[in-house]
Amino acid sequence: MAEGPARSGKPRGNLPPLEFYVPEPRYRPGDVVDYSHLEIPEAGAARRPDEACDAKETWPLTTDLIRVLDENDQAVGPWDPKLDPETLRGMLRTMALTRAFDDRMYRGQRQGKTSFYMKSTGEEAISVACAFALADDDMVFPSYRQQGILISRGYPLVEMINQIYSNRADRLKGRQLPIMYSAKDYGFFTISGNLATQFPQAVGWSMASAIKGDTRIATSFIGEGSSAEGDFHAAMTFAAVYNAPVVLNIVNNQWAISSFSGFAGSERTTFAARANGYGIAGLRVDGNDALAVYAAMDWAANRARANKGPTLIEHFTYRAEGHSTSDDPSAYRSAREAEDWPLGDPVMRLKNHLIALGEWSDEQHAEMDKALAEEVRAATKDAEKNGILGHGLHHPFHTMFEDVFEELPWNLREQADQAISERRTKFPEWKE
Amino acid sequence: MLEEDAVSLHEAPTRQMNMIEAINDALDVMMGHDPDVVVLGEDVGYFGGVFRATAGLQKKYGKNRVFDTPINECGIIGAAVGMAAYGLRPVPEIQFADYIYPGLDQLISEAARMRYRSAGQFTSPLTVRSPFGGGIFGGQTHSQSPEALFTHVAGLKTVIPSTPHDAKGLLIAAIEDNDPVIFFEPKRIYNGPFDGNYDSPSKTWKSHPGGKVPEGYYSIPLGKARTVREGSAMTVLVYGTMVHVAEAVLAQKGVDAEIIDLRTLVPLDIEAVEKSVEKTGKCLVIHEATKTSGFGAELVSLVQERCFYHLEAPIERVTGFDTPYPHSLEWAYFPGPVRIGEAVDRLMKD
Numbered sequence: 001m002a003e004g005p006a007r008s009g010k011p012r013g014n015l016p017p018l019e020f021y022v023p024e025p026r027y028r029p030g031d032v033v034d035y036s037h038l039e040i041p042e043a044g045a046a047r048r049p050d051e052a053c054d055a056k057e058t059w060p061l062t063t064d065l066i067r068v069l070d071e072n073d074q075a076v077g078p079w080d081p082k083l084d085p086e087t088l089r090g091m092l093r094t095m096a097l098t099r100a101f102d103d104r105m106y107r108g109q110r111q112g113k114t115s116f117y118m119k120s121t122g123e124e125a126i127s128v129a130c131a132f133a134l135a136d137d138d139m140v141f142p143s144y145r146q147q148g149i150l151i152s153r154g155y156p157l158v159e160m161i162n163q164i165y166s167n168r169a170d171r172l173k174g175r176q177l178p179i180m181y182s183a184k185d186y187g188f189f190t191i192s193g194n195l196a197t198q199f200p201q202a203v204g205w206s207m208a209s210a211i212k213g214d215t216r217i218a219t220s221f222i223g224e225g226s227s228a229e230g231d232f233h234a235a236m237t238f239a240a241v242y243n244a245p246v247v248l249n250i251v252n253n254q255w256a257i258s259s260f261s262g263f264a265g266s267e268r269t270t271f272a273a274r275a276n277g278y279g280i281a282g283l284r285v286d287g288n289d290a291l292a293v294y295a296a297m298d299w300a301a302n303r304a305r306a307n308k309g310p311t312l313i314e315h316f317t318y319r320a321e322g323h324s325t326s327d328d329p330s331a332y333r334s335a336r337e338a339e340d341w342p343l344g345d346p347v348m349r350l351k352n353h354l355i356a357l358g359e360w361s362d363e364q365h366a367e368m369d370k371a372l373a374e375e376v377r378a379a380t381k382d383a384e385k386n387g388i389l390g391h392g393l394h395h396p397f398h399t400m401f402e403d404v405f406e407e408l409p410w411n412l413r414e415q416a417d418q419a420i421s422e423r424r425t426k427f428p429e430w431k432e
Numbered sequence: 433m434l435e436e437d438a439v440s441l442h443e444a445p446t447r448q449m450n451m452i453e454a455i456n457d458a459l460d461v462m463m464g465h466d467p468d469v470v471v472l473g474e475d476v477g478y479f480g481g482v483f484r485a486t487a488g489l490q491k492k493y494g495k496n497r498v499f500d501t502p503i504n505e506c507g508i509i510g511a512a513v514g515m516a517a518y519g520l521r522p523v524p525e526i527q528f529a530d531y532i533y534p535g536l537d538q539l540i541s542e543a544a545r546m547r548y549r550s551a552g553q554f555t556s557p558l559t560v561r562s563p564f565g566g567g568i569f570g571g572q573t574h575s576q577s578p579e580a581l582f583t584h585v586a587g588l589k590t591v592i593p594s595t596p597h598d599a600k601g602l603l604i605a606a607i608e609d610n611d612p613v614i615f616f617e618p619k620r621i622y623n624g625p626f627d628g629n630y631d632s633p634s635k636t637w638k639s640h641p642g643g644k645v646p647e648g649y650y651s652i653p654l655g656k657a658r659t660v661r662e663g664s665a666m667t668v669l670v671y672g673t674m675v676h677v678a679e680a681v682l683a684q685k686g687v688d689a690e691i692i693d694l695r696t697l698v699p700l701d702i703e704a705v706e707k708s709v710e711k712t713g714k715c716l717v718i719h720e721a722t723k724t725s726g727f728g729a730e731l732v733s734l735v736q737e738r739c740f741y742h743l744e745a746p747i748e749r750v751t752g753f754d755t756p757y758p759h760s761l762e763w764a765y766f767p768g769p770v771r772i773g774e775a776v777d778r779l780m781k782d
Contacts, residue, residue, distance in 0.1 A: 141514075172551045189517065189552035194541040200507050201542070204514025207503040211470065211496045211520070218514070230534070234507030241502055402584050403548045406555075406610045409655070410698040 038375030044077025225256020287317030473525030595642025
């Protein structure tokens with residue numbers, strides 16, 4: 001064992017050896033799942049401070065869990081957004097549509113129509129209820145698992161599928177990996193494969209909105225795994241320093257591919273609790289409770305609009321399926337985790353609430369699901385007319401070189417000619 | 433179209449400026465012309481920048497347009513990317529090019545690819561200004577020339593001026609450009625040209641023709657090199673501080689070289705390069721940055737590919753050594769008159 005530094009003369013003595021700690025999830029494949037350690041506060045119990053409150057007043061809410069829907073499917077407590085049944089049905093329909101879309105696209109990938117897909121199963125309330133709480137022209141800086149926002153904003157399914165198939169009608173010209181959508185007209189920022197980069201960008205966008213005296217706000221989403229990136233710290237610091245009109249969301253779905261949330265720091269604190277260290281308001285919300293999600297985003301958006309500054313929201317949820325079509329979760333977690341998740345299924349909870357209100361029925365729900373499946377099927381058929389991945393209908397070759405810069409520089413002009421010449425060598429009869 | 437466009441540069445009144453003043457003037461002109469131009473960075477606001485490049489701007493344009501930032505390069509570039517996506521034209525400053533690395537992910541993965549990955553829906557019209565280069569006893573982290581990291585990235589433009597006149601015109605063009613531009617300012621020549629003779633008294637821009645800067649708006653197109661000196665013995669491809677070092681060495685040697693200040697590395701003025709090498713048959717490439725995979729390698733390769741049958745000698749490359757930039761051995765590291773002179777001699781012998 002090492003001696004103490006010679007100059008201090010301080011002996012090491014008989015201290016125990018240091019131990020290296022590596023977090024380990026509670027359940028691995030085959031384990032019986034027991035969620036009794038999770039503190040699930042009662043619905044309606046969390047206090048709702050004024051939207052203009054001091055950030056530090058939100059401290060209790062960063063370790064609590066804001067919940068609205070109770071065990072009897074009733075909306076309770078001060079966070080009940082008191083939405084009318086029409087809006088609730090709209091939210092339910094959009095969440096179910098997102099799920100139907102995911103299911104169809106997942107199968108499309110398995111059938112070889114595209115290379116890749118990522119579902120958002122179990123997290124539909126987060127994207128959809130947030131979109132319902134925002135104005136349509138508030139800019140969203142999403143991660144790859146907020147397809148519900150695009151769907152909420154009425155972006156055509158067929159356009160989404162065109163992008164997923166990288167077909168001839170794909171507005172991104174086949175340049176982007178499937179699901180990396182970009183829809184400026186729908187306030188949906190271009191998705192990047194690089195995690196968390198959108199967080200400081202959202203803050204910058206909202207700073208620009210404030211600089212210009214605009215009334216629009218920005219919001220961004222990252223997973224709990226990505227919150228370990230340096231960009232998270234950059235975003236929080238800039239948001240706090242400039243009192244930016246932004247809502248920063250962490251979707252804590254417990255898993256970052258195969259690593260559980262402990263590798264992002266969840267064993268010692270909540271993700272929402274980081275907010276107060278930056279002087280930012282923080283909320284922790286039941287991410288499978290659409291009404292709670294709506295209420296939290298509404299609170300934070302109102303706060304930002306009133307120039308009271310940014311909010312960090314942790315949406316506590318569970319990633320019910322694999323990370324992507326390239327992932328097999330049975331290799332690293334218990335198969336029981338998703339079904340036993342104590343906060344349930346967001347679609348079922350909202351459905352049951354509407355039924356409890358007398359505004360919905362199992363029959364209506366079954367009918368709706370059938371209609372949504374048909375809607376997605378029809379959109380898929382429409383998109384397939386424009387081709388599927390790798391089936392001939394590519395974008396013109398020269399488009400590969402466009403948009404690197406506003407104008408084509410000489411080297412890209414030369415390389416475009418080269419690519420076309422290679423094509424002619426390969427297919428002598430080919431004409432572009 | 434701006435009013436000043438009609439004014440010929442020959443008629444525009446000029447003022448003798450150093451490079452800092454010229455950069456400050458360019459920012460002032462662009463902020464005056466375009467309310468979307470905003471300046472941000474560490475110490476750029478109230479204080480006016482550690483090199484004074486943004487002095488007086490906050491007072492003139494207000495804190496909404498010119499503001500200090502937290503010490504976080506990822507945040508500075510990331511926020512600027514978001515601001516640009518909104519529709520502003522941000523001019524972030526990175527205090528030293530040596531400290532641009534925490535912002536690289538935002539520059540390479542985001543700014544450079546925004547237009548491409550969104551098929552033109554979102555763009556990143558930002559200009560990242562940053563002092564770079566050595567020759568000032570800056571040691572390892574105040575001397576680097578990382579231009580090759582940026583010229584390797586599809587979607588970024590890289591600009592390096594060598595005179596106050598060019599600094600103003602190029603910076604205005606960079607700010608107006610709709611693509612992200614890395615604007616490296618050779619800090620060794622902020623206050624005066626430098627011929628590589630570090631023992632001689634320092635010079636100022638007062639009597640240098642490159643210090644004569646037109647008032648008001650003018651721009652120098654990106655992608656256009658400047659012929660510093662016409663000649664027939666060899667072509668010297670150079671940029672930044674090394675323009676002046678090359679000029680002095682070749683004058684002292686009495687070699688009739690054609691010296692081309694590239695000014696923009698991407699897009700490169702390939703026509704000017706080809707035309708000159710085809711005329712002279714010899715080529716010398718000089719930069720301060722380390723040798724291996726430096727921008728010089730790209731220049732050498734292009735000249736070899738495109739001017740091979742005109743070449744009368746192997747292409748010479750004079751650069752910094754493949755070491756971190758040292759402090760006490762600065763002048764042994766710096767590609768100064770001796771190293772350049774020997775390369776010139778080799779070329780002349782062939």
